[in-house]
Amino acid sequence: MRVKLASSYGFCFGVKRAIKIAEGYHNSSTMGPLIHNQNEIDRLKNDYNVGLYNSLSDVKPKDTVIIRTHGIPKNDLKELRQKDAKVINATCPFVTTPQQIVKKMSEENYSILIFGDENHPEVQGVKSYGKDTDDVHVVLCKDDLEKINFKYDKIATVAQTTRKKEIYLEIVNALILKNKEVRVFNTICDATFENQDAARELSKEVDVMIVIGGKNSSNTKQLHSICLENCEDSFLIENIEELDISWLKNKTLCGITAGASTPDWIIQQVVTKIENV
Amino acid sequence: MRVKLASSYGFCFGVKRAIKIAEGYHNSSTMGPLIHNQNEIDRLKNDYNVGLYNSLSDVKPKDTVIIRTHGIPKNDLKELRQKDAKVINATCPFVTTPQQIVKKMSEENYSILIFGDENHPEVQGVKSYGKDTDDVHVVLCKDDLEKINFKYDKIATVAQTTRKKEIYLEIVNALILKNKEVRVFNTICDATFENQDAARELSKEVDVMIVIGGKNSSNTKQLHSICLENCEDSFLIENIEELDISWLKNKTLCGITAGASTPDWIIQQVVTKIENV
Structure with a gap:
């Protein structure tokens, strides 16, 4: 018929890129599953001997370790390097952007707001780039703003790449009404x-x-x-x-x-x- | 009864302040009417001999000239000083803020968007502080954005102090969806x-x-x-x-x-x- x-349909740019990178490093391991699909993880293992580490403690010196699209927290990256692992960074460029924004904005004394899921690895990675992690806040909706005490009245905002723009705007609008300056970075991926x-x-x-x-x-x-x-x-x-x-x-x-x-x-x-x- | x-009710902070300043300068003149109320203008004239200039060409050397709450364009201020007038600045501090923001942001290579009425003296003053006035745009609603070609994909926005927040948010939201960074300054006065x-x-x-x-x-x-x-x-x-x-x-x-x-x-x-x- x-x-x-x-x-x-299917894979986004970042995932396609990460898989291509992984295929180029035989006998490496990914830090966490590269993708939520066991068939694909099995294929990478069978065809390229790309394994899987679930914890930093699994990593041994000289290991080749692939960072997945979500990125990893800054200190985990540091620990990998201290372990003398060869780090291959397959973090999606669209995730590297909010990491760098959070770093720069917190250095410039903006309070940071991330729209996303606090428990998602991407958000944990992005959050870790704040200078003062006590002033990097994560919310899922505008009502979550009520519990937050920002250190400054200048707020910089980023969003987890997979979030809905409509909800991001709701959050940002609530911030604009209450703060002198809101610096909105549109980090949502289409x-x-x-x-x-x-x-x-x-x-x-x-x-x-x-x-x-x-x-x-x-x-x-x-x-x-x-x-x-x-x-x-x-x-x-x-x-x-x-x-x-x-x-x-x-x-x-x-x-x-x-x-x-x-x-x-x-x-x-x-x-x-x-x-x- | x-x-x-x-x-x-009545005067806002900025107008009260400007009138107090004017009362302190006998024999001065305001650059444009200090307030849209002829009775009050007459009172200032009768009680304090505060006159009214409608054009820069009226100003003579050593005149004391009062800038009203709306502020004036940067070049007009320069011209007043070149004429050797004594300039008393009664620009509302809530108007000085967007002037300074436009100056700083355009120096940092942001395209500038002002939400307000292009013909209003406050907006003309604020606009004049842009480094590149071709890249300082004024809109009254989000539909006005369609005609604009911003030079950069980083936009800084300010609003005329008397505008409605709801419409400012509509404009800002449209910008956020189309630009990498939107730096929103809430300059609307309550x-x-x-x-x-x-x-x-x-x-x-x-x-x-x-x-x-x-x-x-x-x-x-x-x-x-x-x-x-x-x-x-x-x-x-x-x-x-x-x-x-x-x-x-x-x-x-x-x-x-x-x-x-x-x-x-x-x-x-x-x-x-x-x-x-």
Whole structure:
């Protein structure tokens, strides 16, 4: 049957780049999983002997250690270097930017506000670049601002790359009303939303939609829910084994999209199978 | 009858300060009218011989010239000094702030955006402090942004002191979505809105409301319209002569507020007359 891929799907620029970097360092290890996809982690291990460290204490001298797209806290990077590891930095450039902004702005005596999830590795990394970490604050919504005491009335703000702009603006607006100067850095990356916009468009024109990605992946679940708004026959699968051919019965055009952690080779398997139905 | 004044009314801090400064300089002249109220201008002339210049060409050497709250363009100030006039600066400190911000930010290679009325003297003054006036842009609403080509992707923004915060946020939000960095300085002064908020509250609890101010003054007309929302017997007068005692018939509590250009002595005349009804 006919298949149409979303105009944007799957890996973002930063993840594609990090995987390419990892493929160039045989026998290295990534510091934390490079991607939320076990199949891809297995492929890197099998094809390139790229292993996985879950803790700094796993690292031995002369190890080649790859920093993943999220980046790592400043002190962890220092510790890696002190251990005499060879550090390969695959931090996404869009994550390096807020790290450097937080460093510079806190040196210039701005209070720092990060819009994001305090427990997310990207945010932990960005936060660590503040000069005075007591004055680097993390919020998820504007109501969270109430609990914060900023040291200065000059605030610099950055956002976790995958956050929604609308909520960032709500937070920033609340700050502008209460502070002399708010220095707003737009560090949100469009990639996530490009996949969503493309899924929304495609799901309007097809009669069945397959979303490929982890069932626990929040961005994949969001893609699925967007598709369901326009196409009730939208199905979420993790891999080709989960594809049920009966879904395609009496359909003419199948749309396909994939979450940000879904490798191309998994998507290609699904595309080929459906094309041959 | 009983009279209750709004908790905030009449002159703002900057105007009170400018008048006090003018009273300290007998035989001086203000550069443009100090206030939009002919009675007050007459009083300054009669009691302190403070005159009025409408153009720089009126100024003679050794003249004492008072800069009004709005400030003046940088080059006009230079010209005054070149004419060997004694310059007394009564620019409102809340207006000096955006002037200095525009100067500093344009020196640091930010494109400048001013939210305000291009033809207002305050905005003309603030704008003149830009290093490169071609890259200092003035808008009244977010739609005005479409016609602008900023030189840089780093924008610094200030607002005319009397503008509405809600519209400033709309403009700033549009900029944040399209630029790497937006440095938002909150230069809006609360005084106008304090008078409005106080008029709103007071008009809810009285049975007749008198608004004192110029019939052409936009802030006075706005006070009147706010009062009418809550109290249908709300009347706008310019001075005591316009007060119609019949308005107070069968009323028990009269609320009073005044526009930002209404001097206290005019308000006091009205208060005394109504108290004695």
